[in-house]
Amino acid sequence: MKYQKLPVFFLYLFFACAACNKDEIIAEKAVHVVINGYNGSDDKLQVNIDTTRYEETSSNAKSLLQPASLVGFNAVYTYRPGSGEQVLTIKNPLTDSIVYSSPLPASGTKMLINFLYIDGKIQELHPPAANASTNKLGFYVRYQGNEAPFDISLYRRDAATGMEYRHYLAKNVRPGNWIYIDYVPVENFINKNDVNNSTVYFTKAGTVDQWAFLDDETQSKLSVQGLGFPKEDEKGLVQPYFIIPRGWELGFSRLFFYPDKK
Numbered sequence: 001m002k003y004q005k006l007p008v009f010f011l012y013l014f015f016a017c018a019a020c021n022k023d024e025i026i027a028e029k030a031v032h033v034v035i036n037g038y039n040g041s042d043d044k045l046q047v048n049i050d051t052t053r054y055e056e057t058s059s060n061a062k063s064l065l066q067p068a069s070l071v072g073f074n075a076v077y078t079y080r081p082g083s084g085e086q087v088l089t090i091k092n093p094l095t096d097s098i099v100y101s102s103p104l105p106a107s108g109t110k111m112l113i114n115f116l117y118i119d120g121k122i123q124e125l126h127p128p129a130a131n132a133s134t135n136k137l138g139f140y141v142r143y144q145g146n147e148a149p150f151d152i153s154l155y156r157r158d159a160a161t162g163m164e165y166r167h168y169l170a171k172n173v174r175p176g177n178w179i180y181i182d183y184v185p186v187e188n189f190i191n192k193n194d195v196n197n198s199t200v201y202f203t204k205a206g207t208v209d210q211w212a213f214l215d216d217e218t219q220s221k222l223s224v225q226g227l228g229f230p231k232e233d234e235k236g237l238v239q240p241y242f243i244i245p246r247g248w249e250l251g252f253s254r255l256f257f258y259p260d261k262k
Helices: 002-027 192-196
Strands: 029-039 046-049 052-054 069-079 087-092 097-103 110-118 135-141 150-157 164-173 179-183 199-204 221-223 238-245 250-254
Touching (some): 029 238, 029 250, 046 069, 097 110, 164 179
Parallel strands (some): 029 110, 135 238
Antiparallel strands (some): 029 069, 046 087, 135 179, 150 164, 150 199, 199 221
16 A cells, blocks of 8 residues: 555655745746946946846846947846845946946836946936926937037928928037927827838038038938837827937937837
């Protein structure tokens, strides 16, 4: 009889172990970490969370933050609650100096970081408060060696009729400063298709055909698709953009963004 009971014993043991493993899996917490912005230093910067280092070989992140480049770090970090405070740091591995540090959120599953490291220091963002009656769009253009003013406009050419439409977002803007504007979708730029088929133009102040950056069209315009511009009936959003000519195109990073917005 005792030989017949052995399989039952092992069966109980199997389910007991499975239950233990299930409890261990449930006990782990996962945090989605997203870092957007710009590394304006001459060195690569490294992201660390507790003892985890995200390096060139990391498969779950865009490895190191490259010098003089836009930042788009994206990783999922898991840990066991009760194992102590988990701190994210961004450091220069050459000098072992920490340039940014913040604990992971005590609640929630997302950590969204705006990281602008320019001229050897973190640039603090001071976005305006949300307003339920409008949207707030912010622009910061890094264009070194040139302080000439420029205009920012929304442009669309109707593919069926050939009609051209333009709406000015801001005029006489200068590089190196934040500017925030009130924005709600306007006529000819209201529905989703019209907005996604539009382009943001940066032209020299007072002109419509002289490109603001390096006198080059590709480095002076951005497709609205991907910028997450407010569409019809959307209000109360605050959306800053960091913008920089990159030698072959105009680059941008969405800050203080809404990750679920399409």
